[in-house]
Amino acid sequence: VFVTINTLVLNHEIPELIEMLATISEIGVDAVIVQDLGVIHIIKKYFPSLTLHGSTQLAIHNLAGAIALREMGFRRVTLARELTLKEISTIAKQSGIEVETFLHGALCYSYSGLCLYSSMLRGSSGNRGRCNYPCRDSFEQKSGKKSFTFSMKDIALPDDLASLREAGVASLKIEGRKKSPLYVAATTSYYRALLDGKPGPEEKKSYEDDIKTIFSRPWTNLYVRSSNNTDTVDTETVGHRGAPIGKVQTVLNTGSNNARLQFRTERPIERHDGMQIDLPGRPFGFPVDTLIIMPESGKGQGKTVFEAPAGSFVQVVLPLDHPEISKNATIYCSSSQAVKRRYKFTRPKPGEFKIRKGIDVEIVVSESHLTATASHSSAKAKSEIIGSFEKGKKPEGMEAMAKQSFEKLGDTDFTLNKFSLNNPSKLFVPVSILNRLRRDVTSNLRSEIATQTKTVINGIKDSLKTLSIQASAPEVKWSIKTDAFSNISAFDVSDWKDISELVVDIGNESSSCLTEKLDKYSSLIGKDKIRIALPVITRDIEENGLKEKIDKLKSHGWTRWEASNLSAWQFLHPSPPSAINTTKSFISELSSDFQLYVLNRAAALQLSQLGVKRFTLSPEDGLENMSGLLREFGAKATVIIYQDTPMFISETCAYSKIIGKCADRKKCFTGEFPLVSGKKEHVIVTNRNCRSVVISATPYCIVNHMKSLVDTGARRFRVDYIFRNYEPDRAVEIWHMLRNGKKPKSTFEANFTSTIL
Structure with a gap:
């Protein structure tokens, strides 16, 4: 039994999290699936008996990331869905x-853990399990054409099981978020049968x-067989489809209360089944309230039936408000009622699978006292009954009778060791008194265990309370991050005076000219003011190029780095992240970007243990939660003031879905393609x-709130020119406005003044 705590946790939720972890640790779950670095920190430090599994929300997508998790003490990682075999x-x-991989189920358009659309634009965070599913929305192009540009098909890999097994995959994951027990039964039965080699x-x-009648979009094998697979998105229709059973032959009596759909069914159907027909946008669904088997000619009087076998020529009465239905749809x-009957679900009896604590019991009998001592681990409890006990007629049976009485622990959390x-x-004690003693001592032991647990939990809570550290003088430091040198090419010497650091994402720059461009800015602002940022995504085809850049930069003396994915530790220094040696000549200071989310104090402590000196707060966070972090970590935390926040980061080319074909990697578009959601x-x-x-057409900007941020302890602020190509003069203009506390036109604040959901 695995427990998922694979969401981001806010500061004020830490006490509740600790109680939850204490409970699941006590009941003996097999593993905890996690995303939040703070959850990882708390489990490793306070609940080390819990086994850690890395959620796909951690966006582990390469060997370096998996090794990093291993070195952090994880036993298993669920890989990003986008990977090839x-x-x-x-x-x-x-x-x-x-290694665990996804085998079947719904797909997110974005890399899991890197989707901020629902949070930033709709106020409900996918990273906190409250995704509003914007990728299932329709989007309109400038031309007026609408399509479901980002609506992914469902992944289904029945024909790739042997390959995945041969690849060394340890576990296969069926996505079941908000799915029914029936769906779970049907999908697991199917893949279990395939693994066992049974079905023809x-x-x-x-x-x-069967699965398709319960819930299914069209299926895709995504990128398991090829990273160039284009059959991944259903741009025409969204939502549950079903299993195909035939084509519309005709619709009779249209517009009346006796309109009938006539077709030949390819599978058995019965009354109370559900049907759908593809229409532009969403399918039209309706129940089978009246089912008629027709003569083969389709004419004459049909027979109203409860069920019709496969191959039957049938009519189904349509709802009065049915839309226009095309022939051959x-x-x-x-x-399917038959499918629902096929997979029966029985509920286990309460307590059937209860995890019980083993206890040791000692009973002492004297003529006037009966005492029981029960213990479990370090908890111990006593109970005493005063009475008059006489010698027994059969003293040899007393011990067996007493033990039998104390074995009756079915209504407790205990079992007798x-x-x-x-x-x-050799005194005799009646069974009724032994039973009373058992109830008393187990009740006392339960209370003692609860008291001990509460003491431990309160101690953990106290150790993780947010500290309020006296803020230093309000000296504001600015940094700029870019993924294209062209964005900052118009900055002159006067512009750089107020900038304490330039952060350069090296993912887009070629190795041949990277050092030359860095040297140019080094001579302009100083090498000690430039930080090298590793990209958030580095797939296998990109690894050699990234490693080449890193090695080259190390050899040229670059020592300040930024990580945005756990893989960075292995790319920078292939040794355990928990023991990363920041005194190495090529790492003088390591910082982290917002994708290594810090929404609670424990996450900040975990990054500190990994050698991170400064971390960046997430743009999906709000002032209320940020303030608690800034009061303690103001000198270490960077707040993003301006950014084109990535709402989706995806391997599925949206442009190819818009134009209907792949433009080829060498000819791929480099501009901006605007869309408007529903x-x-x-x-x-x-x-x-x-x-x-x-990205949003309007950038994220919270410069209007700088005073509030400074008052709570913020000292470092960042302006981003990433994921978008800026006209150099416009980038300078924006910087001048932000530096002077002015907000550029057409920006938005996301969740900053509200509470992140």
Whole structure:
């Protein structure tokens, strides 16, 4: 049994988290699936018996990231869904950590853990389990054409099981968020049968159709077989589809209360099944309230039936408000009564799988006292009954009777381990008194365990309370981050005077000219004011290029680095992250970007243990939660003041879905492609290394709140020119405004003045 705590945790939620971890530690769960660095810190320090599994929300997508988790004490990692079989195999065979991959279920358009659309533009965070599913929305182009540009098909890999097994995958994951027990039963039955090699072609199709009647979008194998797979998005229709059962032959009596859909069914159907027909946008669904089997001619009087076998020529009465239905439209069975009967679900009896604590019991009998001492671990409790006890007629049976009484622990959390009876005078104690003694001593032990647990929990809570450290004098330090030198090419000497640091993401720059450009800015502002940022995503085809850049920069004496993914530790210094040696000549200071989320004090402490000297707060956070962090970590925390925040970062090319074909990597678009969502959100698709990044058309900006931030302890602020190409003069103009506390036109504040959900 694995427990998922794979969401980001706010500061004020830490006490509740600690109580939850104490509970799951006590009941003996097999592992905890985590994302938040703070949760990792608390488990490792205070609940070390819990096994750690890395959630796909950690965006582990390469060998370096998997090794980093292994060195942090994780047993298993759930890899990003976007990987190819080759990448999965490399990680599984070389990382030294169990690998889990997704086998079936819904897909996010963005890398999991890197999607901020729902949070930043709709106020409900996908990183906190409250995704508003913006990728399922329709988006309109400038031309007026609408499509479901980002609506992914469901991943389904029944034909890749053998390859995944051969690749060394330890566990196969079926996505089941908000799915029913019926869905779980059908999908697990299907893949269990495939793993066991049981079903033939017809039975395999039957399993698949069962799943599709419960919940299914069209299926895709995503990028397991090829990173160039284009069959990944369903741009025409969104939502549950069903299993195809036929084509519309005709619609009779249209517009009346007796309109009928006529078709030949390819699978058995019955009354109360659900049906759907593809229409532009969302499918039209309706129940089978009246089912009629027709003569083969389609004419004459049909027979009203409860069920119709496969191959029957049938009519189904349509709802009065049915839309226009085209001939030859595909008909789907979207809900099947037969399938519901096929997978029965029985609830276990309460307490059937209860984890019980073993206790040792010692009973001492004297003529006037009966005492029981029960212990579990360090907890011990006593109970005493005063009475008059006489010699027994059969003293040899007393111990067996007493033990039998204390074995009756079914309504408690205990089970009897050791039992001893100290009865030197061979006295007799009635069963009723023994039972009373058992109830009293186990109740006392339960209270003692609860008291000890509460003391431990309160101690952990106290150790993780936010500290309020006296802030230094309000000297504000500015930094600028860019992923393209062209964005900052118009900055002159006077512009750099107020900038304490330039952060350069090296993901987009070629190795050949990178050092030359860095040297130029080094001579302008000083080498000690430049930090090298590793990209958040580095796939296997990009690894050699990144390593080449890192080695070259090390050899040229660059020592200040920034990480945005756990893989960075292995790229920079292939040794345990927990023991990273920041005195190495090529790392004088390591910082982290916002994708290594810090929304609570424990996350900041975990990054500190990993050698991070400064961390960046997340733009999806708000002032209330930020303030608690800034009061303690103001000198170490960087607040992003201006940014084109990446809402989606995806391997699925949005541009190819918009124009209907791939433009080829060498000819891929480099501009901006504007879209408007069904909720009137204006966004822009940009391209970074043939990877789609969706940003808001209006940048995120909280410069109006700088005074409040400074008052709570903020000292470091950052301006980002990333994921978007800026006209150099416009970038300078924005910097001048921000430096003077003025907000550029057309910006938004996301959750800053509200509470992140």
